[in-house]
Amino acid sequence: xxxxxxxxxxxxxxxxxxxxxxxxxxxxxxxxxxxxxxxxxxxxxxxxxxxxxxxxxxxxxxxxxxxxxxxxxxxxxxxxxxxxxxxxxxxxxxxxxxxxxxxxxxxxxxxxxxxxxxxxxxxxxxxxxxxxxxxxxxxxxxxxxxxxxxxxxxxxxxxxxxxxxxxxxxxxxxxxxxxxxxxxxxxxxxxxxxxxxxxxxxxxxxxxxxxxxxxxxxxxxxxxxxxxxxxxxxxxxxxxxxxxxxxxxxxxxxxxxxxxxxxxxxxxxxxxxxxxxxxxxxxxxxxxxxxxxxxxxxxxxxxxxxxxxxxxxxxxxxxxxxxxxxxxxxxxxxxxxxxxxxxxxxxxxxxxxxxxxxxxxxxxxxxxxxxxxxxxxxxxxxxxxxxxxxxxxxxxxxxxxxxxxxxxxxxxxxxxxxxxxxxxxxxxxxxxxxxxxxxxxxxxxxxxxxxxxxxxxxxxxxxxxxxxxxxxxxxxxxxxxxxxxxxxxxxxxxxxxxxxxxxxxxxxxxxxxxxxxxxxxxxxxxxxxxxxxxxxxxxxxxxxxxxxxxxxxxxxxxxxxxxxxxxxxxxxxxxxxxxxxxxxxxxxxxxxxxxxxxxxxxxxxxxxxxxxxxxxxxxxxxx
Ligand code: AGP
Numbered sequence: 001x002x003x004x005x006x007x008x009x010x011x012x013x014x015x016x017x018x019x020x021x022x023x024x025x026x027x028x029x030x031x032x033x034x035x036x037x038x039x040x041x042x043x044x045x046x047x048x049x050x051x052x053x054x055x056x057x058x059x060x061x062x063x064x065x066x067x068x069x070x071x072x073x074x075x076x077x078x079x080x081x082x083x084x085x086x087x088x089x090x091x092x093x094x095x096x097x098x099x100x101x102x103x104x105x106x107x108x109x110x111x112x113x114x115x116x117x118x119x120x121x122x123x124x125x126x127x128x129x130x131x132x133x134x135x136x137x138x139x140x141x142x143x144x145x146x147x148x149x150x151x152x153x154x155x156x157x158x159x160x161x162x163x164x165x166x167x168x169x170x171x172x173x174x175x176x177x178x179x180x181x182x183x184x185x186x187x188x189x190x191x192x193x194x195x196x197x198x199x200x201x202x203x204x205x206x207x208x209x210x211x212x213x214x215x216x217x218x219x220x221x222x223x224x225x226x227x228x229x230x231x232x233x234x235x236x237x238x239x240x241x242x243x244x245x246x247x248x249x250x251x252x253x254x255x256x257x258x259x260x261x262x263x264x265x266x267x268x269x270x271x272x273x274x275x276x277x278x279x280x281x282x283x284x285x286x287x288x289x290x291x292x293x294x295x296x297x298x299x300x301x302x303x304x305x306x307x308x309x310x311x312x313x314x315x316x317x318x319x320x321x322x323x324x325x326x327x328x329x330x331x332x333x334x335x336x337x338x339x340x341x342x343x344x345x346x347x348x349x350x351x352x353x354x355x356x357x358x359x360x361x362x363x364x365x366x367x368x369x370x371x372x373x374x375x376x377x378x379x380x381x382x383x384x385x386x387x388x389x390x391x392x393x394x395x396x397x398x399x400x401x402x403x404x405x406x407x408x409x410x411x412x413x414x415x416x417x418x419x420x421x422x423x424x425x426x427x428x429x430x431x432x433x434x435x436x437x438x439x440x441x442x443x444x445x446x447x448x449x450x451x452x453x454x455x456x457x458x459x460x461x462x463x464x465x466x467x468x469x470x471x472x473x474x475x476x477x478x479x480x481x482x483x484x485x486x487x488x489x490x491x492x493x494x495x496x497x498x499x500x501x502x503x504x505x506x507x508x509x510x511x512x513x514x515x516x517x518x519x520x521x522x523x524x525x526x527x528x529x530x531x532x533x534x535x536x537x538x539x540x541x542x543x544x545x546x547x548x549x550x551x552x553x554x555x556x557x558x559x560x561x562x563x564x565x566x567x568x569x570x571x572x573x574x575x576x577x578x579x580x581x582x583x584x585x586x587x588x589x590x591x592x593x594x595x596x597x598x599x600x601x602x603x604x605x606x607x608x609x610x611x612x613x614x615x616x617x618x619x620x621x622x623x
Pocket of ligand 1: 316317318319362363366367371414415416417503617618620
């Protein structure tokens, strides 16, 4: 896999979005201690609840709680568990709010089969109905809970066969780990689209969703691939194709990273890891939302969309820049008037928002004080409040009338990257839904739905040009000032590009509507000043070229972001960053990626603290 600027062995397979933490153990040690210790190695990613299950005196004992592992441990105080088979889980909620009963592990009706899961079961509603009709009692709101009941329903003396039968009914992404007191000599796990790693020991074996949870005990691992299952006993590990049952030979992958590097999946920083998670984050956010020629957004009642007078999109920072794209898309595709506003400004201007208006709050953390205050202002004035957030159970998630979740997984780096691109995806889905309901152009809607389907692969294509961006960064890392210019959607992306650069490299950067240059800023352009020019909007192409010409006439250096089939770009560019062609309305998702990488590598060149830039916090929970 390209792009990991380290000397480490590269993990095979796609960069996966690991939302939840999974661990499992079988061997001579007390499983509870091993499971808790290994879960703690996964805390860095963020979670909202935790749980363990240990087979004790012939039965699985489950202890699970909303909150941190420390809360789980205090509720375990005094409980002696000597069992040597156990699993554990830290949950990043996707279906069902954070709560004790939604925490994993989840049992079947008998309590003898217990499962932890990372991923999303798309057809869980149908399976829940089917299981309930068959008499199964489901206790949580989660998608995961259908799995132990499906295993129970298919159990005929072989846990392995029952798991295979259950998995054959699942649609979506899953990393599953299953134990049962019926067969307490094994752990069974299955992987599809969510990572699972087996830790190989002497007379003991381990499983985890991520390598850091294994390193205390072993560096020898099997990395499971999609559609593989493993039957893990103390003595050994059998890997099979879960669909056919055929054995799959696996090579031992020995981890050479230290614990710190392992948390970053082998990347030098969380920011770079999260930039590379974007193909999967975009894929997960789209999952289940695209249907033939349209989109599925049941969270927002049709009448709210149909009757909406205006839309207000309100946020801070990067999320606000996403709103600038959202405004453009909503007005262009659905022909609905949109105001995009900074949350810190919105609530102090006695906003003209009221009943019949729809307010869209965008927030990765769901806790930004200004955005939360804006939500309350809009709701108090009668607007229907929709949130786009990455964190289930956050304040904004809980207080909105409807929520569209980005499924980027935990974003650790202060500089927001995968949250931004998944916010763009969510806003595009919203604009398309509005267009569908309000009689938009069906052909345009269908074309954009097709374009969305290809985005994950196209984002990966941009990531594959990382080495060229790295070279560019090295060339311009000593600049004092960098300007970003664009028109239309390119101007919105220029706003995000300048923020990325300045917030982690501390270089002064500014974005300008390209047409504005001659109204003042051009005075700052002199020989060698780098100007990043985004040129992805065909209807504004010629205008952009003339603005670029103005810059070059003052010896400014043009770094253009253009489509890879743009033959003319060479004529007006000192440097070119090429992205694959897509519908111009979807171009922001691709155009921002090289700007993220440019900011990252400039910051690395300048020796900056990339993941934790000075003066900044990941979530600004104060006004
Ligand atoms: C983005 O790189 C910044 N860290 C910051 O602007 C951030 O986007 C802003 O604080 C909003 O945060 P939120 O999305 O969690 O509300």
